[in-house]
Amino acid sequence: MGKLQAVKRKKAASAKAATAEAGGLTKEFKIGLLRRMMEIRGFEDKVFELLARNILQGASHVYAGQEAVAVGACSAMAQRDYATSTHRGHGHCLALGADLKLMMAELCGKATGYCKGRGGSMHIADVSNRNLGATGIVGGNIPVGTGAALACQMQKKDSAVLCFFGDGASNEGNFHESLNMAGKWKLPVIYICENNLYGMSVAFSRACAVGSICGRAVGYNMPGVRVDGQKVLEVREAVVEAIARARRGDGPSLIEAMTYRYRGHSRSDPRVYRTKEEEAYWHDRDPIKLFKADLLAEGVLTEKSFEGLQAEVDKAIAAAEKFAVEESPYPNPSEVMDDVYCGWVEDEKGLKRIG
Amino acid sequence: MPVIMYREAIRDALAEEMRRDPRVFVMGEDVAIYGGAYSATQGLVQEFGETRVRDTAISEAVIAGAATGAAMCGMRPVAEIMYVDFMTLAMDQFVNQAGKNRYMFGGKTTVPMVIRTEGGAGRCIAAHHSQSLESWFTHAPGIFVVMPSTPYDAKGLLKTCIRDDNPILFIEHKMLYNNKGEVPTEEYLIPLGKAAVRREGTDVTIISYSRMALRAEEAGKKLAEEGVSAEVIDVRSLKPLDIDCILDSVKKTGRLVLASEAYKEGNFVCEIAMKVTEFAFDYLDAPIERVCAANCPVPMSPVLEDEAVPRAEKIVAAAKRTMDKA
Numbered sequence: 001m002g003k004l005q006a007v008k009r010k011k012a013a014s015a016k017a018a019t020a021e022a023g024g025l026t027k028e029f030k031i032g033l034l035r036r037m038m039e040i041r042g043f044e045d046k047v048f049e050l051l052a053r054n055i056l057q058g059a060s061h062v063y064a065g066q067e068a069v070a071v072g073a074c075s076a077m078a079q080r081d082y083a084t085s086t087h088r089g090h091g092h093c094l095a096l097g098a099d100l101k102l103m104m105a106e107l108c109g110k111a112t113g114y115c116k117g118r119g120g121s122m123h124i125a126d127v128s129n130r131n132l133g134a135t136g137i138v139g140g141n142i143p144v145g146t147g148a149a150l151a152c153q154m155q156k157k158d159s160a161v162l163c164f165f166g167d168g169a170s171n172e173g174n175f176h177e178s179l180n181m182a183g184k185w186k187l188p189v190i191y192i193c194e195n196n197l198y199g200m201s202v203a204f205s206r207a208c209a210v211g212s213i214c215g216r217a218v219g220y221n222m223p224g225v226r227v228d229g230q231k232v233l234e235v236r237e238a239v240v241e242a243i244a245r246a247r248r249g250d251g252p253s254l255i256e257a258m259t260y261r262y263r264g265h266s267r268s269d270p271r272v273y274r275t276k277e278e279e280a281y282w283h284d285r286d287p288i289k290l291f292k293a294d295l296l297a298e299g300v301l302t303e304k305s306f307e308g309l310q311a312e313v314d315k316a317i318a319a320a321e322k323f324a325v326e327e328s329p330y331p332n333p334s335e336v337m338d339d340v341y342c343g344w345v346e347d348e349k350g351l352k353r354i355g
Numbered sequence: 356m357p358v359i360m361y362r363e364a365i366r367d368a369l370a371e372e373m374r375r376d377p378r379v380f381v382m383g384e385d386v387a388i389y390g391g392a393y394s395a396t397q398g399l400v401q402e403f404g405e406t407r408v409r410d411t412a413i414s415e416a417v418i419a420g421a422a423t424g425a426a427m428c429g430m431r432p433v434a435e436i437m438y439v440d441f442m443t444l445a446m447d448q449f450v451n452q453a454g455k456n457r458y459m460f461g462g463k464t465t466v467p468m469v470i471r472t473e474g475g476a477g478r479c480i481a482a483h484h485s486q487s488l489e490s491w492f493t494h495a496p497g498i499f500v501v502m503p504s505t506p507y508d509a510k511g512l513l514k515t516c517i518r519d520d521n522p523i524l525f526i527e528h529k530m531l532y533n534n535k536g537e538v539p540t541e542e543y544l545i546p547l548g549k550a551a552v553r554r555e556g557t558d559v560t561i562i563s564y565s566r567m568a569l570r571a572e573e574a575g576k577k578l579a580e581e582g583v584s585a586e587v588i589d590v591r592s593l594k595p596l597d598i599d600c601i602l603d604s605v606k607k608t609g610r611l612v613l614a615s616e617a618y619k620e621g622n623f624v625c626e627i628a629m630k631v632t633e634f635a636f637d638y639l640d641a642p643i644e645r646v647c648a649a650n651c652p653v654p655m656s657p658v659l660e661d662e663a664v665p666r667a668e669k670i671v672a673a674a675k676r677t678m679d680k681a
Contacts, residue, residue: 082428115461125460132427133460137447143420144452150421151428154380154406161424174448177414181421184412339462340496342520344595349634351548351595 027300033075033232034295035309037067037288040091042317043100044263047090047107047121051267055325056107060121063091065262068287069194070095072235073162073257076243082132082152083162084145087122088194088261089134092164096131098124100316104324112328116335132161138199139165139172142191146178149189149252160188160246162239168199170213176220179254183220186251190242193256194229200265201273214256222252229257230287233294259287356539362532364506365395365471368513369433371542373403376431379517382409383418383435383471392437393473393532419445419470423453423522426468433517439474439488439526446491453522454497467520469513475566475616476664477530482652485660487565487617492524493594493626499523499547501592504568506536508591511545519547528566548595552604556586559610559674562601562627564590567614567665574614574670585674593623601627602635609640610677614670619647644673 044064050056063070066088074083074095085092093103098114106113107121114124125133132148135141145163152159169175170193182189193213197204210216217224223245227238235257242253260282264271271279295301337346344351359367373379380403381396387410390397400408411418415436422432436442442449449470456466476485492500499521503509509527516523553568554575563571568589575587586604590596605611611631613624628643649663 084424113461115459115463118461119459123459125464127427127460127464132424133456133464135452137451140420140447140452143417143448144424144427146417147421147424147426147432148428149424151425151430154425154430155428174416174420177412177417178420180412181414181417340458341499342457342465342467344521349630350598353546353548353595 030295030300031309033071034288034291034301035313036071036095037232037291038309038313039100039316040067040070040094041288042313043094043103043320044090046104046317046321048263048267050321050325057109058120059266060107061088061266062263063088063261065282065286066194066196066229066259067091068232068291069192069229069235069257069259070164072232073164073192073239075236076239077130077162079130080157080159081161081243082130082148082159083164084132084141084148085124085134085164086141086166086169087134087136087138088166089122089124089164092134093124093126093131096126097129098126098131100320101323104320105328108324108328109330110324110328111331112323117331139169139174141165142169142172142174142178146182146187146189149182149187150185152188153185158247160190160243162190162192164192164194166199167193167195167197167204167208167213169193170216171207179217179220179222179252182252183222186249188246189252190239190246191252191254192239193254194259195256196259196261198261198265198273201269203273212256214254217254222254224254224256226256226258229259230285230290232287232291356537358535359506359538360532361506361509361527361534361536362393362395364510364538365513365527366397366399367538368510368517369396369399370402372514372517373399373407378429378431379433380407380409380430381433381435382411382422384411384413384437386410386435391435393527393529395471395527395532396435415441415444416448420448420452422468422470423448423456423466426453426466426522427456427464431467431517433469433471436470436472438484439472440483440486442470442472442488445470449498449522449524450492450495454495456497458497465520466522469516469523469525471513471525471527473527473529475528475530476648476653476660477566479655479657479660481655485653487615487648489526489593490617490621490623493623497522498594499592500526500594501547502526502528502565503591504528504531504565504589506534506538508545508551510538511543512547512591515544515547518544526565530566545591547592548597549592550588550590550597550600552586552600553589554585554587556584556608558584558608559612559677560586560588560601560604560608561612561614561670561674562588562590562624563614564593565616567616570665570667571614571670573667574674577667577671578674583674583678596627598630598634601631605631605635606638609638610674611639612644612646612670612673612677614646614665616648616664618650619645620650622647641677644677646670646673
């Protein structure tokens with residue numbers, strides 16, 4: 001009997017391992033998640049530094065502190081899925097697998113950037129790699145992501161769309177119109193609200209009539225869950241389940257990931273609206289720190305291998321900076337009117353069809 | 356040649372393109388069972404089913420935004436916004452998300468979508484259902500604006516718009532839906548950016564579009580009776596604009612009258628006037644005249660509405676002013 005139980009346990013354990021393997025949760029996969037979070041952190045710290053040194057122009061809303069949301073969520077995606085992003089979107093792009101060099105070049109407004117320097121920080125897209133783009137309008141991507149999901153449903157593609165936005169966007173009409181449409185039409189879309197507690201300076205509790213965003217899902221006939229957005233695997237698990245639901249044809253989900261942005265809204269933000277104690281609380285719950293501790297405890301990672309990882313990431317960030325700042329040219333001013341239209345060009349008199 | 360109504364021409368264009376291309380679909384408020392607030396989608400749901408002819412909630416922003424997202428992912432949506440006045444609710448999605456998409460994403464995205472809507476006065480439905488807002492959209496880079504005045508143009512242009520790869524605002528006119536005109540049974544397309552010369556003349560050029568193009572033709576006839584030879588041009592698509600046709604005509608006549616149903620200030624026709632001064636100033640024999648709607652919200656009362664929107668007589672008077680000043 002005891003022997004039989006042992007065999008059963010062994011079988012169960014091996015089945016579980018096989019599932020973990022199938023789900024991608026190998027040692028390498030987990031290290032990959034950690035590394036991606038570290039890359040985002042390193043990238044954002046570098047962005048902040050370059051902004052402070054005035055090497056980077058424009059606005060960059062940095063993602064540091066929220067890494068577990070993007071990395072956990074995007075790790076659940078298949079290559080046939082899509083994502084839409086926000087003004088605080090560097091993390092989403094990198095979690096989708098964007099190249100650090102091309103990202104940094106885009107932020108620097110260089111010709112080698114993802115969007116030839118036209119989009120910059122707030123408008124990075126890479127449709128060939130699932131990224132339908134970020135928007136500078138809070139909540140502006142929610143209808144677009146919903147429409148992408150409509151296309152996936154109509155094309156019977158078995159694809160799903162991750163639609164990222166923040167707590168601020170959940171008070172926009174776009175959020176409500178989109179969730180209603182998706183709920184009614186059972187669209188394969190996962191609405192991922194990153195509740196970082198502030199819409200610029202206004203605390204979520206001062207802006208929102210209800211205490212949770214996930215609770216709003218009830219109004220749109222979809223499940224709504226709140227997850228710890230500092231825990232990469234917890235985010236991943238919720239998104240895996242939501243994507244499975246979407247693929248089954250059961251429709252959309254709303255996931256509220258509780259998280260925190262370390263930096264101000266933008267570089268000019270002195271963060272007078274929050275306390276040092278609150279910031280310290282969240283730094284204690286740093287997503288990289290938490291996952292690193294988990295992996296150390298599991299024996300998947302050692303302090304030494306972590307240091308090696310950090311060195312690799314630092315090297316990659318330095319290479320991205322060098323590529324973007326030193327090696328990449330600015331776009332040719334003569335190209336300022338390129339790609340406003342598809343198949344048409346504009347001269348001083350007006351638009352002309354080409355081809 | 357068969358004679359059909361403007362709204363039937365729209366419907367036929369949609370049906371033909373949906374038969375031709377499975378990526379084309381229609382969505383909007385009341386477009387399926389009801390057949391469209393102005394009956395321009397009658398019968399489509401019966402032929403193509405509810406997956407491709409979709410009644411939506413009253414949610415203009417997500418109608419425009421979902422069309423944008425669907426277009427980015429390989430579909431060719433034709434969304435209907437019931438009144439151009441309601442485009443205010445879809446402005447961000449259409450202008451910011453659709454219109455700027457390709458450019459800001461480095462030319463890597465394509466957004467082949469059409470928003471069909473309708474505008475204009477004439478039904479005494481006042482300030483929120485009667486406007487002509489085309490200049491808001493011609494001002495924005497990345498989108499086209501097309502405004503047909505006849506059933507023939509409506510069909511040929513809508514088919515072209517559906518096949519074009521840019522976001523397009525196709526603005527019909529509520530007072531034209533029952534107008535009849537000859538439309539061939541065989542397929543035809545009308546290229547964007549090609550004006551139609553409705554009447555040839557030598558004394559003065561009258562430029563217009565949409566319902567005002569019909570009033571411009573009426574004005575042209577009246578002027579002929581009074582011995583003035585007016586060349587009447589319907590631009591049909593405001594963006595792209597057939598500026599060469601306009602310049603050629605002005606170079607011939609030396610006089611220009613611009614007629615539009617939109618508010619006078621910042622009217623799209625001011626852009627035509629500017630282009631004419633840029634490229635044909637030396638040919639002008641008189642100051643350019645514009646005949647536009649009053650700068651007031653469109654009033655309900657039939658008397659006031661009629662006063663607010665240009666009548667043919669006002670176009671005639673403007674043309675005569677250019678002659679007097681010559």
